Amino acid sequence: MNIFKSFTILVFFITALTSAQNKEITLEEIWDGTFRTERMDALHSMKNGQQYSVLNYEKGGTQIDIYNYKTLNKVNTLVKSSNLRDIESFSNYTFSDNETKILLATNVESIFRRSTLGKFYVYDTEMNLTTLVSEEKIQEPTFSPDGNKIAYGLNNNLFVKDLNSGETEQITFDGEKNKIINGITDWVYEEEFSFVRAFEWNATGNKIAFIRFDETNVPEFSMDVYGQQLYQTQTVFKYPKAGETNSDVSLHIYDLAKNKTQEVKLDKAYSDFYIPRIKWSNDANVLSAQYMNRHQNELDLWMINAETSSANLVLAETDNAYVDVTFNLTFLKDNSFIWTSEKDGWNHIYHYDKNGKLINQVTSGDWEVTDYYGYNPKTKRIFYQSTEDGSINRSIYSIDLNGKKKQRLTKNTGTNSASFSADFTYFINSFSSAINPPEYTLNNSKTGNLVKSIKDNDKLAQKLSHYKTSQKEFSTINVNGNDLNMWTIKPADFDENKTYPLFMYQYSGPGSQQVANRWNSANDYWYQHLAQQGYIVVCVDGRGTGFKGADFKKVTQNELGKYEVEDQIEAAKQLGKLSYIDENNIGIWGWSYGGFMSSNALFKGNDTFSMAIAVAPVTSWRFYDSIYTERYMTTPQENASGYDENSPINHVDKLKGDFLLIHGTGDDNVHVQNTMRMVEALIQADKQFEWMIYPDKNHGIYGGNTRLHLYKKMTNFIHDNLGDNRNLEKESKEEEVKIKG
Template sequence: MKYYSPLLLLFVLTSGLVSAQQKQISLEDIWNGGFRTERMQSLHSMANGQEYSVLSFDRQSGTSSIDIYDYKTLSKEKSLLNSGRLSEIAYFTDYTFSKDESKVLLATEVESIFRRSTLGKYFVFDTATKKVIAISDEKIQEPTFSPDGTKVAYGLNNNLFVKDLNTGETTKFTSDGVDNKIINGITDWVYEEEFAFVRAFEWNAASNKIAFIRFDESDVPEFSMDVYGTELYPQQNVFKYPKAGEANSKVSLHVFNLETDNTSEVKLNKAYSDFYIPRIKWTNETDVLSAQYTNRHQNELDLWMIDASDMSSKLVLTDTDAAYVDITDNLTFLEDNSFVWTSEKDGNNHIYHYKKDGKLISQITKGDWEVTNYYGFDKKSKRIFYQSVENGSINRDVYSIGLNGKKKIHLSNKEGTNAASFSADFTYFINTYSNASTPPLYTLNDSKTGKVIKAIKDNKTLSDKLSHYDISPKEFSTIKVNGNDLNMWMIKPSNFDASKTYPLLMFQYSGPGSQSVSNSWLGANDLWYEMLAGKGYIIACVDGRGTGYKGAAFKKSTQKELGKYELEDQIQSAKQLGDLSYIDKERIGIWGWSFGGFMSSNAIFKGNDVFKMAIAVAPVTSWRFYDSIYTERYMTTPQENASGYDENSPINHVDKLKGDFLLVHGTGDDNVHVQNSMQMIEALIQANKQFEWMLYPDNDHGIYGGNTRLHLYTKMTNFLDKTLGDKL
């Protein structure tokens, strides 16, 4: 076991942590919002590059405002609008400017559909006339300004509409939308969840054409969930959900011409039998649309250029991989219509520059490290801004580099997690910094040098508050497991005594490309771990094979065997940690949520000689139950890889249970269906295995709302105390 240069990361103003005066964190402290960090909400850089706007909410009056600040002085220049002065809107929860910033789209009465999709009432505020226009009397989806700011396109009842803001006229330009059958311009469930977007339509630069994806869900099997609510009879939520190996939506790409009122379907000169269209984007050329197509296995990604004037198409770039190719959101078209693209083709995620015909100009970033975020291209300085793990895979830093790959500048200056939000003209950036001992610090920085100009927010109030609590430092290290140096953190009791022995709780997620070991500010779970450490537990987390930011080979080593190598790493890590003199190897537990719940279930079954207890929250129990896009990306289909699915799914190993097992699920989970837990419960019963379980009625994958999280973490804490903490 090898430690980084001792990273015993101590909190600011906490030199007296081990004193008897320190408070113990309680579950109520964690879940009542008392440790919430201050953040900058809905930050938008104004087009002039010298100002930014933020959304402010006055809890006392219940009104919202958009406030404009000067980058250089950080002083508030004005309130662009305040809902208290508008008769049409009591408050709004989000806003979007038109390109010329003459109009603002205001969202109110927003309700969630699934993870990213919402319905809401939307209004347009004219900054010159101060007038407010309702886009529709009904709740709509994804309203989007045309580039010239004269129109808004949106989705309603599976069809697409355009409202002309000058005339007030609304045009419905698709008419075949039917619930659970045809969707126009809004993604289906699986695209929303796994390709992470909802708006499947895009305006061209001239504001006279809209490209959109049409989803034909007719052959996709339906999934139904009972919604119990408070009425005498429950209702049912029925939606299309393609499980691994089942039929997906048939997708097609179309272009609507507002001038001719005609819609044309894009036909490519390549035969795709089963495919996805995960991204569309117009280039700077008015009639040229780009579209990313990928095969069902997702190991070949094609970039097409489509000429909307004659609907001709050209394949300009293909990325392939033996495992899978990640979709990129970093496609950027420059003024000459050359483009920037990110790819893992050299073994790490890096930035590339291509001519508009797809010919490679240069690889801009290189090295045995990953680009983790692409911020954009400044046409004036011809520099690209990005975030990477050049300073270690648990850290994030901000850099700039010339388009030719030269004169790289390190713009962030503190070790930990740095993220940037640039002004529109790339003169400034607001850097958000944190590490495991420092809550988010917002500073204004010069984008040429990275020099800090001014501090904006420092969360000192939270630091001061935490200084009165019993907080133990997170210790970062690496552990050599199965031939790999794996990143790890550990939290010990503040009064740790190496001559004593302690129970160990391991946390992991382990999903492909994920990261749980990062040098960043504490989340709610970390505060729970601090509470547990105060009771006498040691908590540890190890990122095993399959996790991210250590290269494509490490991430993709679990291909076709999800849960096999990840589990081997967790079991071996537990064994090695159990060999430490201060850890009681007879009292080792593991817990996780979602993919982590899948892992912790497997761990208590297959690692029954190592783990005494496990908690699984919202677990996948068989990959046959999960959706097509995610599962097949890593496993291909069940028809092709039956053994990979079944050998690594916990539902098939319940007979191995020896220790204590707590299974938790929300009955309204549209993502990992409660079916997963219900079928494993039945398998455990038939195997005559005793265990505990808890269902949260109508709760989705997040299991929250009201006292729900407090109840859940109380239950998990009590279970831990009963199964691991009996000697504390």
């Protein structure tokens, strides 16, 4: 009796253990936060270089805690929302330059991708006082250098609040919705030049430079908002599609002492141009401004004297395709400057004097500088991130300003990202790889040596050890004469003697990268889920993607959707020849640009792909915005064939396989118009397909149960059209034929 009982318990324990190590990832777990990683929020290096601040969430609110770099111990709590009247919590914070005041963001609401409105408070750490900046929700509040004033945007105008007197001064007066915007970018600048605040304080805080957008003649786009009311409403905003009228931009400088605004006039005549960046130099009277032609293949860097109104063109870059705009311009004490450029075929760091004469090229080689972290004037060293350890990896390096004594600071191969202390004594490194969840460590900036571990995700790794997961395998595949980066996820019980359906994912947009040695995204867990269901999942970065040199990236110029699609089709054909892949069951999917690609791949590659899913796809570049589209395609008026020959709308007649089309009606980026026009084309071509519309959802298609519903929809479509269900039907029919025979 006792022996039997012991045996039963042992069997139960082994069974439970085996079961625990073979749990399957569910769709619900992917979207309910089960696999969420620990991270460090709103990290700010304090001016003393020895401490950093972090936004921490505590019961009942939020607080800003100060930590010592060397010990990692918390040394102080600067401010707690629970101690402040009228503030339940704050979602972000910004210090004044002298760190005596903190701007706290509350009740923040999203406008578009990067723009927000919110109520902001200034907390004075010395006086222990809190001041509301404005009764209304405002945009982009920014301290003056001395911390005594705040400039901000409200109702398309600029305002300056004096924190000492409490008085607010309006400095522009012609702002009007869908007409004039002062100091805040329009929709297309925000989306494609990646910034919202289009105003800057000078070094002494007596001048503000700002860009004015006159979007009066920009065509409007409207979106129905269905909401919960009896009648729908509309969102109407200015959206310049390819070839259409852009905002008329101008650069202005406001003098606070004179209460006067002056427009900047340049010697060079520009028409139909962009001002993608403005930045004051260390000289309080010298403003830098980058001007770019509409084709975006010419970029001029101007130095403008705010007192004399004279301007000097110090740098002019040209490219046969386009010139990338970055945030890397850095002025040194003597007003020489750091600049990054692809002019030698790879993105590298350059040092110029204040008049634009090249002093030296700091970095060089067949690899890319992927992030510029800064310059330490004491040691004369530059810190940067690069692909020197392989295009799918990121490592941190330092190098002398003269380009000598380069040193690798990170030790692990994967994706490293650094946040340096203000004096460059330390850096906090975030590291992850396909097999290592994110970990945060404190490192010495001189040697890169580990000082201390700050935070890891060992609990997540332990949790995942109980799940049946597969390793992401990295490799290259030679397609159309190029070695393309690829990752593969196979079922955990993969058997090369069996055949599996193949499901391909890609994005493929210019300069993008999906094959990267980093930790799982939510989609990676979905791919693991699909692998558990018996699929092989593959991702290939084709021509046009980034971090393999300018020639590789820019080969798709004027032909978006041609070479990238050819690469996906050819890669699928090669993979289909593998003995363990069912060449009759190959699917592909993508979102946004990836949806454009998956649609084209299914239509043009109808003898290769049997199904595709397109989420929020561009279906014709004629429908997309001017800055992004024309950067790669010029205008439809100049390049009609490039637009139309690669538009999936014009290839619907080739559809043979199963097609699922998904879009949100509130997508301000890739408008649902793209899907509607595709649907109409499919109907008129008498092609059957499936589609799903998510009411009022934007380009991200999320909120509540939306993401879970979306991925259930896609997963079921894959099962029905690519997976075991289809194979079972085939086997059943074959068996039926045998029986009848």
